[in-house]
C-alpha cells in the first residue's frame with residue numbers, strides 16, 4: 207500500500223525548509239522502502255536548499271542515514287525486510303565503462319529508485335543525492351542499502367553514508383595514506399576530521415590539522431592530529447614545513463573547497479607528494495598556479511568524490527572497526543535532534559558549533 211509519512215523539503219531556492227506530508231509508493235522492481243532511524247545534517251543539504259546543486263525543486267533533503275528495510279520490490283536479492291542498512295549514493299551499475307574496467311568507485315551510471323516520491327498534490331520530489339532521508343521512510347534503489355552490523359548505533363553509523371566516508375576515504379582510498387606517512391588536513395569540519403581519523407587508521411606517523419577555528423583544532427587532536435596550526439595567525443605552509451623538517455606533507459588533504467586553501471595544500475606537500483581535493487568549490491571559483499610548479503613539484507593532484515568508496519566493501523568493514531573501538535564515529539555526533547530541528551542545525555553548522563547534528567527517530 208502506498209503510504210503517507212513526514213518529510214523535510216526545500217520547496218524553492220533559499221526558502222526555509224518545511225516539514226510536510228509526502229507519498230511513498232510501494233517498492234517497484236529493484237527498489238526498497240527503508241524506515242529511517244537516524245540521518246545526519248550535511249553541508250550538501252544546505253547547498254541544495256540554497257540552489258547551489260540544481261534547480262529541481264522541491265527537494266526531499268537528508269542523505270546520511272541508517273535505517274531498517276521495511277519492504278523490497280520484485281527481483282531484489284540479498285536484502286529483506288528487517289535488514290539494518292546504511293544508505294549510500296553509489297549503487298554501482300556494473301556495466302558502465304568505469305565498472306567494466308574494474309574501477310566501480312568511478313561508476314558513471316549509479317542506480318537510484320525509478321519511481322518518484324511526491325507531495326500530497328502529486329508534485330514529484332527530487333531526493334537529495336537520490337536518497338531523501340529527512341523522512342520517516344524513503345524509497346531507494348536496493349543497491350543503495352548496505353547491510354551492516356545492527357549493534358552499531360544509527361546516529362553514528364548513518365554518518366558513513368556521506369561526509370565521514372568522504373573524509374575517511376580521501377585519506378585511505380584516494381590519498382592512499384600508508385604507515386609512516388606525513389599528512390596535512392586543511393579544514394577540520396566533519397569531512398576533514400574524518401580524514402584525520404582515516405590517516406590515523408592507515409598508520410600515518412604525523413598528522414597536521416589546519417583550521418581557522420580553535421574549537422575544530424582541539425577536536426582534531428582528539429581524533430588523532432599530532433600537531434595543529436591555526437592558519438588565521440600566519441602562513442600555514444611555512445608552519446607546516448617547520449613541522450616536517452622543511453619538506454611538507456606526503457599527502458595534503460583539502461577539505462574546505464576554496465582556491466586559497468587548495469594553494470596551501472599544493473605548496474604544503476613534499477616534492478612528489480599527493481594533493482587530495484575533497485572540499486567542494488562553487489562555480490565561480492578559479493585557481494591560478496604557475497604551470498612550472500605543477501610540473502616541477504611532481505606527484506599527484508587528485509579529487510575525491512565520496513572518498514572513492516565502495517559502500518558494500520567499505521561500510522561493513524568500517525562499522526566492524528567502530529564496534530571494536532578503532533574508529534571513533536561517536537565523536538562526530540555533536541548532538542541528536544528531532545526532525546523539526548533542521549533549520550537550527552543549519553545555523554549551528556554555519557557558526558561552526560558542530561561537526562554533525564543528527565536527526566534521530
Ligand SMILES: NC(=O)c1ccc[n+]([C@@H]2O[C@H](COP(=O)([O-])OP(=O)(O)OC[C@H]3O[C@@H](n4cnc5c(N)ncnc54)[C@H](O)[C@@H]3O)[C@@H](O)[C@H]2O)c1
Pocket residue numbers: 248249250368369372392393394395396397398416417418419422437461462463464467483484485486487510511512513555558560561
Ligand atoms: N567530496 C565529497 O564527496 C564530499 C562529501 C561531503 C562533503 N564535501 C565537502 O567537504 C567540505 C567540508 O564539509 P564539512 O561538512 O566538513 O563542512 P564544515 O563546514 O563542517 O567544515 C569546514 C571547515 O573548514 C574550516 N575553514 C573554513 N575556511 C577555512 C580556511 N580558509 N582555512 C582553513 N580552514 C577553514 C572551518 O572552520 C570548518 O572547520 C565542503 O565543501 C563539503 O561540501 C565533499
Ligand SMILES: [Zn+2]
Pocket residue numbers: 298299300301302303304305306310312313314315316
Ligand atoms: Zn558503473
Ligand SMILES: [Zn+2]
Pocket residue numbers: 248249250251269270368369
Ligand atoms: Zn553529505
